[in-house]
Amino acid sequence: MRIVVTGGAGFIGSQVADAYVALGHEVLVVDNLSTGSKSNLNPKASFLEGDVRSEAVAKAVEAFKPDALNLHAAQIDVRKSVVEPRFDADTNIGGTLNLVEAGRRGGALKRVVYAASGGSMYGDTSVLPTPETEPAAPVSPYGVSKFTGELYLSCYRAMHGLHYVALRYANVFGPRQNVHGEAGVVAIFSERLLRGDGCTIYGDGGQTRDFVFVGDVVQANVKALTSDYCGGVNIGTGVETDVNRIFALLTKYAGVDKPPAYGPQRAGEQRKSVLANGKAKQVLGWAPRYDVEKGIAETMAWYQSHR
Numbered sequence: 176m177r178i179v180v181t182g183g184a185g186f187i188g189s190q191v192a193d194a195y196v197a198l199g200h201e202v203l204v205v206d207n208l209s210t211g212s213k214s215n216l217n218p219k220a221s222f223l224e225g226d227v228r229s230e231a232v233a234k235a236v237e238a239f240k241p242d243a244l245n246l247h248a249a250q251i252d253v254r255k256s257v258v259e260p261r262f263d264a265d266t267n268i269g270g271t272l273n274l275v276e277a278g279r280r281g282g283a284l285k286r287v288v289y290a291a292s293g294g295s296m297y298g299d300t301s302v303l304p305t306p307e308t309e310p311a312a313p314v315s316p317y318g319v320s321k322f323t324g325e326l327y328l329s330c331y332r333a334m335h336g337l338h339y340v341a342l343r344y345a346n347v348f349g350p351r352q353n354v355h356g357e358a359g360v361v362a363i364f365s366e367r368l369l370r371g372d373g374c375t376i377y378g379d380g381g382q383t384r385d386f387v388f389v390g391d392v393v394q395a396n397v398k399a400l401t402s403d404y405c406g407g408v409n410i411g412t413g414v415e416t417d418v419n420r421i422f423a424l425l426t427k428y429a430g431v432d433k434p435p436a437y438g439p440q441r442a443g444e445q446r447k448s449v450l451a452n453g454k455a456k457q458v459l460g461w462a463p464r465y466d467v468e469k470g471i472a473e474t475m476a477w478y479q480s481h482r
């Protein structure tokens with residue numbers, strides 16, 4: 176297949192591009208390198224440096240005549256989305272539409288795999304683990320823009336029969352996660368522990384998330400490329416892990432014995448978040464292979480060897 180991977184210089188998208196290249200697909204990576212890095216690019220993929228909102232990228236994607244789009248480029252910073260909701264919407268909604276329209280003009284587009292966000296789309300629900308049947312109730316502009324991308328794909332399916340799978344990720348962690356900006360707690364703490372710096376946990380550390388390893392997320396992207404299922408599906412572990420346990424595992428694998436500092440709880444932070452993953456097993460034949468400890472061991476080893 177000829178596949179455009181947007182965000183293919185980033186944490187998740189670059190590893191999806193690697194997997195697609197390894198499967199023999201012809202991959203065009205589109206990325207503006209705003210948070211991604213050239214060092215993540217697969218040398219066997221073509222690379223177009225550009226913005227998913229631009230006319231230049233649209234023309235190049237049309238000319239590439241993709242069979243499939245894998246959409247990972249996004250403005251991913253929740254706090255930035257609060258301060259600059261229009262920029263967030265332009266990138267996440269406008270960029271998605273620009274790519275889908277360009278792909279359609281190419282004439283060969285059959286399917287889209289979309290990086291959606293299960294963590295942000297269900298909002299502060301008390302239904303845990305949260306299944307796909309729970310209504311969308313995002314509480315940030317980022318949650319709205321990511322879910323809107325999925326809604327547009329559902330609309331394109333109805334209008335044009337375009338097949339799509341929206342993978343609603345939980346909290347993804349693993350090698351290549353950027354330690355700057357709105358990075359995950361695993362990336363930030365790993366970097367700080369290895370530098371010998373202290374770590375601050377905001378609140379009592381009892382807040383939970385569903386930490387899913389990037390290698391498992393890549394496998395979901397591989398399955399979504401050939402799946403008959405069309406629609407949204409959660410990609411998580413179904414297991415809640417609190418931040419105190421994450422910190423303890425990170426110190427264990429970093430070989431550091433240093434307690435965290437505790438700071439004031441962040442306003443509006445969700446206390447608990449975990450996604451039900453039964454549907455992914457059923458419709459994609461996907462289940463995570465990594466538990467959080469195995470994933471953290473591998474992640475810490477990667478940060479240690481890439482310092």
Ligand SMILES: NC(=O)c1ccc[n+]([C@@H]2O[C@H](COP(=O)([O-])OP(=O)(O)OC[C@H]3O[C@@H](n4cnc5c(N)ncnc54)[C@H](O)[C@@H]3O)[C@@H](O)[C@H]2O)c1
Nearest residue numbers: 182184185186187207208209210211226227248249290347
């Ligand atoms: N990391 C998570 O836990 C998580 C959870 C849910 C959903 N997601 C989604 O997964 C996708 C990838 O996230 P990630 O964690 O790998 O982040 P990332 O920042 O590493 O990847 C995003 C990539 O998109 C590129 N990009 C950003 N804006 C662009 C633009 N306007 N034009 C072209 N390229 C642009 C960046 O340079 C970067 O390489 C995003 O769509 C994000 O919303 C991530």
